[in-house]
Amino acid sequence: MSPLLEIAGIGKSFGAFRALSDISLAVEEGETLGLIGPNGAGKTTLFNVVTGFLRPDSGAVRFAGAPVDRLPPEKRAALGLVRTFQKAMVFPALSLRENLAMAARQRAGHGLRWLGARTCHAEADAKVERLLAESGLPRGGGERMADLSYGEQRIADLLMALALEPRLLLLDEPTAGLSQAEAERLLRIVRRHDSRTALVLIAHDIDIVFGHCDRIAVMHLGRLLRTGTPQAVRADAAVRAAYLGSLAD
Amino acid sequence: MGYAIVQVLNALSFSALLLLTGLGLSVVLSLMNFVNLAHGAFYLLGSYVAVLWLASGAPWWLAFPAAFLAAALAGALLERFPFRRFYARPHLMQVLLTYGISVILADLMRWGFGAQILTPELPAALRGVVFLFDMPFPLYRLFLIGVGAVLGLLLWLLLDRTLWGAALRAAVTDRGIVETLGIDTRRLFAAVLVLSAGLGGLSGALGAGMLAAYPGLDEEVLILALITVVVGGLGSFGGTVAGALVVGFALTFSKVWFPEFANVVAFSAMAGFLLLRPHGFVAPPLRQV
Amino acid sequence: MRRALLSRAAPMAAALLALALPAALAGPFHLRFLAEILLLGTAVMSLDLLVGSGGLVSLGHAALFGTAAYAAAVAALHLGGNLLLVLGAGTGAALLLAALMGVAIMRSSHLFLLILTLLLGQIAWEVAFHWRAVTGGADGLRGLPPLSLGPWRLDGPRALFLLAGGLALAAHALARSFVAAPIGRALVGAREQPLRMSALGYSTARIRLRAMLAAGGIAGAAGSLYPFLNLYVGPQSVHWSLSATMIIMLVIGGVGSLWGAFLGSAVYLALQTYVSAYTDRWQLFVGVIFVLIVLLLPHGLAGAAARWRRG
Ligand SMILES: Nc1ncnc2c1ncn2[C@@H]1O[C@H](COP(=O)(O)OP(=O)(O)OP(=O)(O)O)[C@@H](O)[C@H]1O
Ligand SMILES: [Mg+2]
Numbered sequence: 001m002s003p004l005l006e007i008a009g010i011g012k013s014f015g016a017f018r019a020l021s022d023i024s025l026a027v028e029e030g031e032t033l034g035l036i037g038p039n040g041a042g043k044t045t046l047f048n049v050v051t052g053f054l055r056p057d058s059g060a061v062r063f064a065g066a067p068v069d070r071l072p073p074e075k076r077a078a079l080g081l082v083r084t085f086q087k088a089m090v091f092p093a094l095s096l097r098e099n100l101a102m103a104a105r106q107r108a109g110h111g112l113r114w115l116g117a118r119t120c121h122a123e124a125d126a127k128v129e130r131l132l133a134e135s136g137l138p139r140g141g142g143e144r145m146a147d148l149s150y151g152e153q154r155i156a157d158l159l160m161a162l163a164l165e166p167r168l169l170l171l172d173e174p175t176a177g178l179s180q181a182e183a184e185r186l187l188r189i190v191r192r193h194d195s196r197t198a199l200v201l202i203a204h205d206i207d208i209v210f211g212h213c214d215r216i217a218v219m220h221l222g223r224l225l226r227t228g229t230p231q232a233v234r235a236d237a238a239v240r241a242a243y244l245g246s247l248a249d
Numbered sequence: 250m251g252y253a254i255v256q257v258l259n260a261l262s263f264s265a266l267l268l269l270t271g272l273g274l275s276v277v278l279s280l281m282n283f284v285n286l287a288h289g290a291f292y293l294l295g296s297y298v299a300v301l302w303l304a305s306g307a308p309w310w311l312a313f314p315a316a317f318l319a320a321a322l323a324g325a326l327l328e329r330f331p332f333r334r335f336y337a338r339p340h341l342m343q344v345l346l347t348y349g350i351s352v353i354l355a356d357l358m359r360w361g362f363g364a365q366i367l368t369p370e371l372p373a374a375l376r377g378v379v380f381l382f383d384m385p386f387p388l389y390r391l392f393l394i395g396v397g398a399v400l401g402l403l404l405w406l407l408l409d410r411t412l413w414g415a416a417l418r419a420a421v422t423d424r425g426i427v428e429t430l431g432i433d434t435r436r437l438f439a440a441v442l443v444l445s446a447g448l449g450g451l452s453g454a455l456g457a458g459m460l461a462a463y464p465g466l467d468e469e470v471l472i473l474a475l476i477t478v479v480v481g482g483l484g485s486f487g488g489t490v491a492g493a494l495v496v497g498f499a500l501t502f503s504k505v506w507f508p509e510f511a512n513v514v515a516f517s518a519m520a521g522f523l524l525l526r527p528h529g530f531v532a533p534p535l536r537q538v
Numbered sequence: 539m540r541r542a543l544l545s546r547a548a549p550m551a552a553a554l555l556a557l558a559l560p561a562a563l564a565g566p567f568h569l570r571f572l573a574e575i576l577l578l579g580t581a582v583m584s585l586d587l588l589v590g591s592g593g594l595v596s597l598g599h600a601a602l603f604g605t606a607a608y609a610a611a612v613a614a615l616h617l618g619g620n621l622l623l624v625l626g627a628g629t630g631a632a633l634l635l636a637a638l639m640g641v642a643i644m645r646s647s648h649l650f651l652l653i654l655t656l657l658l659g660q661i662a663w664e665v666a667f668h669w670r671a672v673t674g675g676a677d678g679l680r681g682l683p684p685l686s687l688g689p690w691r692l693d694g695p696r697a698l699f700l701l702a703g704g705l706a707l708a709a710h711a712l713a714r715s716f717v718a719a720p721i722g723r724a725l726v727g728a729r730e731q732p733l734r735m736s737a738l739g740y741s742t743a744r745i746r747l748r749a750m751l752a753a754g755g756i757a758g759a760a761g762s763l764y765p766f767l768n769l770y771v772g773p774q775s776v777h778w779s780l781s782a783t784m785i786i787m788l789v790i791g792g793v794g795s796l797w798g799a800f801l802g803s804a805v806y807l808a809l810q811t812y813v814s815a816y817t818d819r820w821q822l823f824v825g826v827i828f829v830l831i832v833l834l835l836p837h838g839l840a841g842a843a844a845r846w847r848r849g
Contacts, residue, residue, distance in 0.1 A: 044538070051737065053538045077739035085538065089734040091727055102727050105720045106739045112748060117719035164738065284649065331833060340648055341595055345789055345832045348782070352825035360819065468779070472656065479653040513664045520642065520657040527645040538733060 002065050004029045004198050005081075005168055010049055010059035012042075019045045020222045023059070027168060032199040034209035034230075037219035038242070043202045044086055046219070047170050051083045052076045064167065080167030084174060086202075088157040090145045096156055097141035100128040103163035131159050135189050151182040158186060168198045175203055187212055210234070218242070251382030256505055258381070262390035264497025265397025266459065268490060269452035270470055271477035272404055273445040275489045278478060280408075280421050281438050284340050286347040287327065289471025290354035291320040291446045295453025296462035297362045300369045309372035316454030317447040323354075324446020328439050336438060351467065359464045366463040375458065389458045396455060404448075405486055417441065473500075476519060482529030491530045495522065557703040561696055569695035573767055575807050576702035577760045579800035580709045582787045584756035587713055589785070590794030591722055592749050593729035597652050597781045598639060598659025602754045604776030605662055606632040606761030611679045611771045612672060619683040619766070621692060621701075628762025629755055635662065636754020640747035647732075656778055663776040678772030685766050698767060705763060706800065709756045713796050716752050725749050786828050792838025801839050 003026035012020040020042045027033050035043050048054040050061055052073040061068050063081050071079075091099050101124040105111050108127075110120040132141055135155060145153065158174055169190070175183035183205070190199065191212075203209050209216060209230075216233045218225040220242040226233055233239055270292055277283045295316035302312035327350065335343050375392055378385040408414040420427040420434045428434055453462075453470075460466060473496060481492025496519065503515040523529070560572055581603045588594040609631030610624045617623055639658055646654050666673045673679065684693030685701070692701055716722050728735045728742045735742055765771035774780060783806065791802025806824065813820040835842050 048538050053733070053736070072741070073736040074739050074741045077737055083737055085733070085737070089731055089737075091730045091734070093730060094726070098723065102723060102735075103738050105723075110720050111724055111738075111740055112721050112744060114716055114719045114721045114748075114752075117715065120720050160734075160738065331829070341589075341593070342832065342836070344595070344652070345785075346829065349786075349825055349829035349832055353822060353829065356819060356822040356825060360822075472778075475649075476653055476657070479649055483649060510664070510668065513661055513668075516657045516661045516664070520654060520661070523646065523650060523654050523657070524642060527647075527650055529650065 002062075003027060004064060005050070005200075006062040007046075007050065008060045008062075010046070010056045010061070012045060012049060012054065012056045018222050020049065020056070023219075023222075023224050025217060025224060025227065027198050027200060029167075030196050030198055031214045032201060032212060034213035034216040035200055035202045035219065036204070036206070036209055036216060037225075040221075041219040042222040043219055044172055045222075047083055047172055047200075047202070051081060051170065077164065080165070081170075082161050082164045082166035082168070083170040084157055084161050084172055086172040086176075088150070088153045090153055090157055090160070092144070092146035094145060095142050096137075096139055096145055096148065097125070097128050097132075099145055099156055100131055100141075100159055100163055101125060103160040104128055104131075107164045127163065131163055134192065135159055136185070151178050154178060154182075155186055155189065158189060162190070162193050165194070166197055168200070170200045172202050173204065174201070175205060175208055183208060251384040254382060255384045255386050256501060258386060258390065258394070260498045260501035262393045262397075262459070263501055264493045265394045265401075266452060266456045267473060267477045267497050268397050268401055268493035269448065269455065270474040271481070271489045271493055272401065272486075273448035273452065274474050275478045275481070275483070275486075276404075276408070276448070277442055277445045278483055279485060280417055280441050281336055282421070283332070283336055283442075284343045284347065285332070285442075285445070286344060286471060286475075287351040287354060288445070288449050288474060289467035289469075290351045290358070291324060291449030292453035292456065292470045292474075293358060293462060293467035294323060294354070295320045295450030296457040296460075296466070297358065297367065297453075298450065299454035299457045300367045300462050303369045303371070309374075312369075313451055313454050317451040320450020320453070321443045321447030324443045324449075325439070327446075328442045332442060333435075333439070351471070355464065355467055358467075362462075364464050366461050367457075368461040369457045371458055393455060393459065400448075400451075401490065409486065480519060480522060480529055482526075482531040485531040488529060488531035495519070495530075553707060557700065557707075561700055561703075564699075566695040569699040570767055571807070571811065573695070573699045573702040574764075575800065575804045576699075576706040577764050577767070578784070578787070578807070579803040580702075580706045580760035581757040582784045582791070582803050583709065583713055583796050583799035584753040584760070585784050585788055586793060586796055586799050587716060587722075587725075587749055587753045587756075589788060590796070591717055591725045591729070592746065594643065594746065594749070595652050595785070596639075596643075596655040597778055597785070598655035598657075598662075599753075599757060599784050600778065600780035601659035601662040601776050602632045602635055602639075602757040603761035603764070603784075604666065604771075604773075604780070605635050606758035607764045607771045607775050608666060608673055608679070610762035611682055611765040614682050614685075614765075615679065619685045621685050621687040624685065624766075625759060625762045629758040632754045632758020632761060633751060636750045636758070637747070639754070640750030643746055643750070644743035656781075659776070659778050659781060663773060663778070666776045667773045673773070676773060678770060679765070680770050682765055682769045682771075684769070685763075693766075698763075702763060705759060709759065710796060712752075712756060717796070721745070721748055721752075786824070788838075790828060790831055790838055792835075792840030792842075795838070795840035795844070798838050798840030805839070 005027040007023060007025045010020055010023040023046060037043055049056045052071060063079055068076050104124040104127040105120055108123055113120050128141065137152060137155060145156065148156065154174060161169055174186055178186065201209065201213060213230065215227060216230055217227040218233060218239050225242060226236050226239050274285060274288045277285050298316040298319045299312045302315050303309055331346060335346050371389060375389050377388050379388050416427060416432050417437055420437055424434050477492040477496045478489055480495050481488030499515040499518045504511040507514045560569065585599045588596055606628035610628035613627035614624050639655060642654060642658060643651050667675060684691055686692060724740055724745050728745045732742050764775065787802035787806045788799055790805050792798030809820055809824050813823050831838060
């Protein structure tokens with residue numbers, strides 16, 4: 001069986017600055033991969049390349065056995081390659097329920113329907129209720145997104161991604177700015193959702209990454225330093241020098 | 250050969266006019282993120298002032314500073330109210346406000362200056378033609394090309410090479426920080442708008458010798474200037490120069506080659522350009538994701 | 539349930555009354571005038587789909603309206619004034635142009651979109667102005683046959699008014715269903731967070747294309763009837779200044795409310811008709827009122843009315 005996501009030889013420059021050089025990486029079905037690295041290492045840029053928001057200068061991305069290099073972001077999302085953004089990217093003026101329904105409708109293939117709106121809305125609403133109940137958010141769903149707390153917005157942001165029922169979910173610092181308890185709750189929601197969903201998790205919080213991931217990839221200055229189990233990565237000298245340094249000691 | 254050169258010069262003189270008008274627009278757009286659709290009105294005001302001045306018998310060359318001052322004064326008044334309140338508003342609201350203002354100004358000018366076409370009495374020094382390769386070419390257009398190049402250069406030096414320009418660009422990036430340095434950004438922005446309005450008036454004075462002055466010209470010029478700035482990529486100096494050349498040459502040569510469908514061809518070329526480059530010539534490298 | 543029914547029936551009844559009263563009482567001049575308000579209002583309402591929901595400020599909307607008007611007039615001149623034929627020809631032409639515009643604006647936004655739609659609209663105007671053999675050039679087309687539907691002639695002002703009213707009601711219902719449907723929500727989403735929409739699997743290009751088609755179809759239907767008010771169509775109906783006027787009407791009425799479009803076109807046309815009888819400075823009036831509304835009532839008259847009703 002080929003891996004779910006296969007990245008080979010990705011390179012990306014912004015002008016003279018090399019943000020990514022020769023990144024190769026594979027993610028298996030159902031696994032949780034942690035992606036760590038200091039600020040500016042190129043983690044978000046890698047997500048952007050994988051999800052089609054940026055075109056790489058070189059290299060190839062395969063998803064579920066097929067090349068996706070020529071597909072725009074929305075087509076990749078439709079295949080189940082779903083991401084969140086480093087900043088919570090929600091629709092602040094819309095209600096919480098409408099935010100989630102936007103994702104649910106698209107997942108059901110009704111995103112652009114005009115006729116038969118009533119059934120589409122009913123279907124989406126049912127799904128949104130399920131998601132909201134599952135999430136444990138103490139919210140009815142009618143409140144404006146902008147009025148929610150930051151932590152709740154991040155959970156809603158995640159729920160939107162989950163509403164798409166992804167095969168691979170790329171989470172860009174979903175726990176940044178959250179309290180320990182909120183972060184744990186958010187990760188529980190992810191895990192509970194679907195055990196077959198593969199997960200790539202960017203986080204700066206070492207405890208979270210080492211505690212929740214099967215494997216860890218470390219990036220530094222646009223290169224992939226090391227990929228391996230948490231123990232192996234923790235023990236790696238190059239990683240310690242580049243990144244963990246004082247943190248690991 | 251001579252014919253081709255004359256047409257190129259024609260295109261250049263038109264580009265020079267577009268550049269001057271477009272620069273006024275792009276300066277406020279790039280430096281203050283403000284869309285000023287009343288710019289066409291400043292232009293036309295400058296044209297009228299110049300026409301009246303040249304008819305009055307006063308020294309002719311003072312017509313240009315007079316037009317600059319008149320439009321700058323109008324700009325200063327409008328800056329205090331209501332433009333100032335809209336600097337931080339979305340582009341759509343700025344477009345609406347300034348378009349409304351331009352409707353008012355257009356009717357006020359029609360009231361004050363009449364509805365007929367006014368052509369300036371050019372001084373002897375700028376009248377007549379010169380012969381280039383045995384082809385007659387209006388002297389005034391050469392004058393326009395020269396003035397356009399010189400003024401463009403001066404403006405570039407002012408904004409790009411002086412401390413004032415640096416403070417301005419810094420204020421655009423982060424108003425708060427510049428204010429903590431003790432620079433009054435309100436005055437800075439007011440100065441830019443007044444300068445831009447004055448430029449509009451000055452280009453109107455210069456353009457009057459080519460396009461005359463009449464009600465409705467404000468909108469025509471505004472649209473062309475807007476196309477220039479948009480094709481150039483909204484507000485970088487080099488972009489506006491490129492935009493002025495594209496629009497000037499497209500409009501001139503489509504008239505030469507396709508006299509019947511000149512505008513269709515020219516507009517199609519510009520639209521096609523915007524299809525290929527949806528963010529214009531010089532797109533700022535903004536990080537989106 | 540009964541309340542919901544009532545709250546939906548009440549505006550409907552009010553609208554029908556608003557149509558029935560003038561139909562019974564108004565004279566021919568006013569009926570024509572009201573019909574014009576309704577037709578232009580319908581076009582402005584379709585613009586509201588783009589501007590209000592999508593944040594897509596088009597300066598080429600008159601091109602859709604005017605192209606439909608020309609297509610309908612040409613069809614009527616050659617094949618007679620059958621209502622369905624005229625509506626079909628006009629709406630079809632507008633849909634074609636809308637498809638073109640929709641494809642063109644796929645990757646543009648803000649001022650770029652404004653200028654791109656302006657350019658496309660002006661190309662349509664140039665064609666209308668210079669293609670004398672078909673469009674009559676600057677003179678436009680005169681001597682259109684009156685509208686008819688089977689055995690009925692629809693040429694009196696009352697028939698035209700009722701026709702325009704029926705069209706406006708139908709168009710309003712369509713526009714409302716569009717806004718409420720998933721596509722309408724997606725249009726709002728693409729305005730608010732285009733990147734997130736792509737990440738959710740939406741194609742913003744297709745959203746825009748559909749919005750443009752819906753708006754173009756509605757504007758086209760209104761444009762198809764427009765020439766028959768005065769049995770004349772001229773290039774002014776395609777010109778960008780009419781597009782700008784539509785935006786003014788929309789802002790006066792209230793962006794995003796749909797029904798405000800009718801209010802805005804009524805106010806504008808009333809100013810144009812009545813103030814211009816007293817003074818040459820009616821454009822000054824329009825400008826001042828417009829600026830005051832932008833300054834004081836950012837949601838237009840409809841927004842003010844809604845606020846007032848809520849207390
Ligand atoms: N669109 C862009 N244009 C120019 N430079 C960019 C762009 N996107 C990213 N960069 C640069 O590439 C480098 C890597 O950025 P990236 O956001 O991928 O880092 P990161 O690992 O996600 O860092 P952080 O932990 O701070 O989020 C940075 O130096 C950044 O400035
Ligand atoms: Mg990042």
